[in-house]
Amino acid sequence: xxxxxxxxxxxxxxxxxxxxxxxxxxxxxxxxxxxxxxxxxxxxxxxxxxxxxxxxxxxxxxxxxxxxxxxxxxxxxxxxxxxxxxxxxxxxxxxxxxxxxxxxxxxxxxxxxxxxxxxxxxxxxxxxxxxxxxxxxxxxxxxxxxxxxxxxxxxxxxxxxxxxxxxxxxxxxxxxxxxxxxxxxxxxxxxxxxxxxxxxxxxxxxxxxxxxxxxxxxxxxxxxxxxxxxxxxxxxx
Numbered sequence: 001x002x003x004x005x006x007x008x009x010x011x012x013x014x015x016x017x018x019x020x021x022x023x024x025x026x027x028x029x030x031x032x033x034x035x036x037x038x039x040x041x042x043x044x045x046x047x048x049x050x051x052x053x054x055x056x057x058x059x060x061x062x063x064x065x066x067x068x069x070x071x072x073x074x075x076x077x078x079x080x081x082x083x084x085x086x087x088x089x090x091x092x093x094x095x096x097x098x099x100x101x102x103x104x105x106x107x108x109x110x111x112x113x114x115x116x117x118x119x120x121x122x123x124x125x126x127x128x129x130x131x132x133x134x135x136x137x138x139x140x141x142x143x144x145x146x147x148x149x150x151x152x153x154x155x156x157x158x159x160x161x162x163x164x165x166x167x168x169x170x171x172x173x174x175x176x177x178x179x180x181x182x183x184x185x186x187x188x189x190x191x192x193x194x195x196x197x198x199x200x201x202x203x204x205x206x207x208x209x210x211x212x213x214x215x216x217x218x219x220x221x222x223x224x225x226x227x228x229x230x231x232x233x234x235x236x237x
Contacts, residue, residue, distance in 0.1 A: 010216040011038040015054055016068040017046040017130060018161060019094045019177040020203040022236035024068065024224070031223050037216060045130035046073035050158045053130070058082045065211040066220055070094075070131035071202040078206065084214070087207040089225050092233045096132045096199050097178040099166055099187040107173060112194050116144045118173070125154040126162045126171035128180075133157070135199045136175055143197070163187055179237035 016024050021043065028039050042062070045053040046069035054069050058077060067074065067083055068091065077083040098109055107118040119125065119141070127133040133156055141147040141154075157165055163184035166174035173190075174181070181189055192198060205221045207214050223229065 010213055011040060012065045012213060012216045012220055013040045013042070013063065014066040014068065014220070015042040015044060015057060015062075015064045017044060017054060017070060017073070017203070018128075018180045019046070019070060019131065020068050020091060020179065022179045022183055023092065023229075023233045026232050026236070027224055027229055031220060035219075037220070039220065045128070045159070046070035047131055047134055048129045048158065050129060052159055063210065063212070064208045065213055065217040066205060067208055068203060068205045068224075071204045073131065074204045074206050082209055083206040084209055084211075087218070087221075088204050089206070089221050090202040090204045091224055092179075092203050094132075094177045094179060094199075094201050094203055095192045095237075096135070096175055097181050097192045097237075098173055098175050098190045099163060099181045099184065100173055100190060101166060101169065102186060102188045104172070104188070106188055106190055109190055109193065112144070112196055115194060115197070116146060119144065119146050119150055122150075122173050123153065124171045124173075125150060126157050126165045126174040127154065128162055128176045129156045129158045131201055132175065132177050132199060135201075140193075140197055140199075177237070182237045 044057055074088055078085055108114040109118055127136050161180055162174040162176040163181050165171050167186055178192055207217045211217050
């Protein structure tokens with residue numbers, strides 16, 4: 001008797017923003033091992049005009065099957081016809097946190113007043129050019145009444161993780177998604193922003209319009225959103 005043919009191995013092209021990268025980097029090898037499918041990955045910020053940002057990649061016609069980024073960025077791509085309507089799946093809630101170099105004073109950000117004072121006292125501040133930084137610069141800093149006082153010492157970081165900037169001493173304190181700060185083991189993670197001013201954002205996946213293999217894309221998204229993936233997602237912040 002002839003053996004039934006083996007399932008055809010598939011290849012998917014994925015682009016992910018940094019906020020979900022730590023979990024993604026652990027989950028994708030497990031998916032490839034379990035299914036035999038290959039995932040080719042590109043990376044970029046959820047927002048902004050940096051050449052490698054996800055909106056810029058789509059604007060110049062790069063092709064993907066799956067896109068993973070902050071929920072507002074995904075909805076913008078849906079509105080532009082770049083991502084299939086109704087394909088969004090929320091993968092994780094993300095929070096903004098702060099880190100400093102180990103061996104330096106650990107500022108207090110446990111309350112809104114303490115956070116405000118820390119921002120005013122800091123010699124230099126780094127924050128992301130993507131979803132978290134957009135929230136900080138457009139909403140939180142003005143809300144705290146510190147936007148003018150810190151504008152000359154706060155730097156928006158493009159195409160690089162904030163942790164790398166803090167690590168080499170180019171900023172005293174750095175703000176980004178917790179999941180992007182935790183991989184920097186050489187830094188001291190101070191904690192998340194207080195609940196009252198915390199950003200409410202999800203990292204979500206969608207199937208790109210014109211995906212070469214939409215069934216494979218949906219299969220991978222189901223894997224990333226499955227309950228079995230949750231412990232890894234939680235452990236990466």
